[in-house]
Amino acid sequence: MLKRKTAVVDLTEGTVKDITVSDELRRAYYGGRGLNMHYLLNMLTPGADPLGPKNVLIFGTGFLTGILAPNSGRFNISAKSPESQVVGDSNCGGFFAPELKYAGYERVIITGKAPEPSYIYIEDGTVEIRSADGYWGLDTQEVQKAFKRDLGMVESAVCGVAGEKLVRYACVRNGVKNAAGRSGMGAVMGSKNLKAMVARGTGGIEIADPEGLLRYTEELKDYIMSSKITPIIGSVGTPLLYEVSNAFGAIRTKNSQLNQWSSNLDAAEIDKHVEKMIACADCIVHCRHRNMQGGEGPEYTALGLVGANIGLDNADEVIRMNNLCNDLGLDISSSGTYMAWATELYEKGLITKEDTGGMELEFGNFEQYSELLRMINDREGFGDVLAEGRHAAATLNDPEGDYLITVKGLPQSDPHDVRYMKAFALGIATSSRGADHLRSRPTLEIFFKLPAEVKEKIYGAKVNSDPTSFDSKEIPVHFSDNIFATIDCMGLCKFICHGFNSPHYLSYPHFVGLINRATGWEVTEEELQTVGPRVIDTERIINIREGLVKSWDTLPKKYFDDPMPLGQAKGHHIDREEFAAALDRYYELRGWKPDGMVQEERIEELEGIA
Amino acid sequence: MRISVKALRPFKEALGSGDLELERPEGETVEGLIRALVEEHPAFRDHALDANGDIDLTLNMMVSGRPVGENDLDDPLKDGDEVLLFMPLSGG
Numbered sequence A: 001m002l003k004r005k006t007a008v009v010d011l012t013e014g015t016v017k018d019i020t021v022s023d024e025l026r027r028a029y030y031g032g033r034g035l036n037m038h039y040l041l042n043m044l045t046p047g048a049d050p051l052g053p054k055n056v057l058i059f060g061t062g063f064l065t066g067i068l069a070p071n072s073g074r075f076n077i078s079a080k081s082p083e084s085q086v087v088g089d090s091n092c093g094g095f096f097a098p099e100l101k102y103a104g105y106e107r108v109i110i111t112g113k114a115p116e117p118s119y120i121y122i123e124d125g126t127v128e129i130r131s132a133d134g135y136w137g138l139d140t141q142e143v144q145k146a147f148k149r150d151l152g153m154v155e156s157a158v159c160g161v162a163g164e165k166l167v168r169y170a171c172v173r174n175g176v177k178n179a180a181g182r183s184g185m186g187a188v189m190g191s192k193n194l195k196a197m198v199a200r201g202t203g204g205i206e207i208a209d210p211e212g213l214l215r216y217t218e219e220l221k222d223y224i225m226s227s228k229i230t231p232i233i234g235s236v237g238t239p240l241l242y243e244v245s246n247a248f249g250a251i252r253t254k255n256s257q258l259n260q261w262s263s264n265l266d267a268a269e270i271d272k273h274v275e276k277m278i279a280c281a282d283c284i285v286h287c288r289h290r291n292m293q294g295g296e297g298p299e300y301t302a303l304g305l306v307g308a309n310i311g312l313d314n315a316d317e318v319i320r321m322n323n324l325c326n327d328l329g330l331d332i333s334s335s336g337t338y339m340a341w342a343t344e345l346y347e348k349g350l351i352t353k354e355d356t357g358g359m360e361l362e363f364g365n366f367e368q369y370s371e372l373l374r375m376i377n378d379r380e381g382f383g384d385v386l387a388e389g390r391h392a393a394a395t396l397n398d399p400e401g402d403y404l405i406t407v408k409g410l411p412q413s414d415p416h417d418v419r420y421m422k423a424f425a426l427g428i429a430t431s432s433r434g435a436d437h438l439r440s441r442p443t444l445e446i447f448f449k450l451p452a453e454v455k456e457k458i459y460g461a462k463v464n465s466d467p468t469s470f471d472s473k474e475i476p477v478h479f480s481d482n483i484f485a486t487i488d489c490m491g492l493c494k495f496i497c498h499g500f501n502s503p504h505y506l507s508y509p510h511f512v513g514l515i516n517r518a519t520g521w522e523v524t525e526e527e528l529q530t531v532g533p534r535v536i537d538t539e540r541i542i543n544i545r546e547g548l549v550k551s552w553d554t555l556p557k558k559y560f561d562d563p564m565p566l567g568q569a570k571g572h573h574i575d576r577e578e579f580a581a582a583l584d585r586y587y588e589l590r591g592w593k594p595d596g597m598v599q600e601e602r603i604e605e606l607e608g609i610a
Numbered sequence B: 001m002r003i004s005v006k007a008l009r010p011f012k013e014a015l016g017s018g019d020l021e022l023e024r025p026e027g028e029t030v031e032g033l034i035r036a037l038v039e040e041h042p043a044f045r046d047h048a049l050d051a052n053g054d055i056d057l058t059l060n061m062m063v064s065g066r067p068v069g070e071n072d073l074d075d076p077l078k079d080g081d082e083v084l085l086f087m088p089l090s091g092g
């Protein structure tokens, strides 16, 4: 039940082979991020060049994707990251994942490198490697249109020219804006001469109890829609978060030299540029904006990272930056972080016009940043240097990356300055793919009035209610890590799941309700709760094989050394000793050794799952 | 005493403005202020109160930089306090 095929495509040899996936393995990892990590653990050669043919690139749909479960149209792309020091993994919405399932496949594992630019075409149970002649060199929008023109109603996950040219933070795009944005999966595609995954499917998915599942799905929809938060996400979207963070003084501004910026980027200003709200497959929330500048977005991340962080305060300009990143196929979080980094280095005199090819970098200069994005995309002049991301640190006279807002080599994903909310800080420090709110953002920390006994019930332990304290904050981080990993295995959107937003959204009992109706299995909540820790430990083992040591679980230097200068959060920073103690407690809770390594028995157990 | 209220969406629409300057009696509590705002702005009721008439979990508040927890609703405000009202949300 619910099963589609898994293909291994060797681009060097030009071969496609279907492999068997046991139910034992499915129940250990389900799908999406989890199964991807299992295959990376087993197939990736430690130390492999992330941009070489030995890297393994996996497109894996969520376990519940394609069956009308609410907000379930998601998939994960995983590989060793060419951007960070660790595992690469990125979750994406849109319409590609259900189409891949209807085409008969739930996962495609890609090895090797094609001798010439290629794309992979999947249709109703067949997988073909085809020439990308006529598609190579197109941006993410042009190429998707070209596939639709030539192949009909297909869905595709593509890289742009940035991916072809191995820009280390090139993303993978499906639709106008849906992105597997983080950790450079577009560059891994480019390194394999792979322009796109294109799917067309007309097949159904076998469900154990279709009527029961339909009824249950309806119940869940009503439950989600009854939350006061849902209509706000569906009408305002994430731009609301910009004004929350900004009012409070927690918006990353000018490479975190400041923490507060202009109200010109508040949601009400963005509203003026919105044509309508749209959605991913099977979504009942529709959090996405179609903007009047011809694209989709902006999200909070764009407002922060190609807005406040580079000193832009004009909504129209920020939306244009957002659209440009989307069209080119560049990760917005990384692009905004690296451009702000270079600008601060220039302002401080650490680099000069000689390093920038004559560019006089200054915050707030829209034309200059638009041009710089194009130069990064084309690897032209100074753009070629910045296309290397944090790998350019020595060239840019910041050899230790003291001015970089990264963890484990990955720029922080979201614009929230975490120096105030200590659980948020611990979350980005310990996240498996580097600084990222989608791995473990313990949002319940900002439900200030959540009664202590409710929190205790959720977390299974008492948690200090002061958000500025590290005391006991390993508990919400550990909880969030686990449930977010489970959500990523299911293929659900975090917006409707417990822990990321309201405590009244979908959680383990609901996941179990969907799984059992869809498969006929009798999974218990207790069993499902073992999945998250399994995924986290698997990622940890992959990272350890790539050289991870305890000192990589840290935060940007500025977060320790520089107190926040403005707003209600003024004066807050991260105390090194308090952070170190919280990290030790986190390791203990996770069952890791004091040096952050995974216990040998656990490694053996996870390597033994087949 | 003078209290300034900064309300973010969706509360600011319900209150008619995102920035309110209010004259309130000495000793008024955080909860007292919210209930007074509900009296004055009926559209704010659905946002501010839950089905039991208690202050809704999704009405998040900070008073002059301090988060208002479940046990802080009875805390008296003081002259010059800045009250921030916002909905707790995550995303990127």
Ligand code: SF4
Pocket (backbone or CB within 6 Å): A071, A072, A093, A094, A278, A279, A280, A281, A283, A284, A285, A286, A287, A288, A493, A494, A495
């Ligand atoms: S809530 Fe937004 S991101 Fe999530 S599935 Fe819906 S449209 Fe996509």
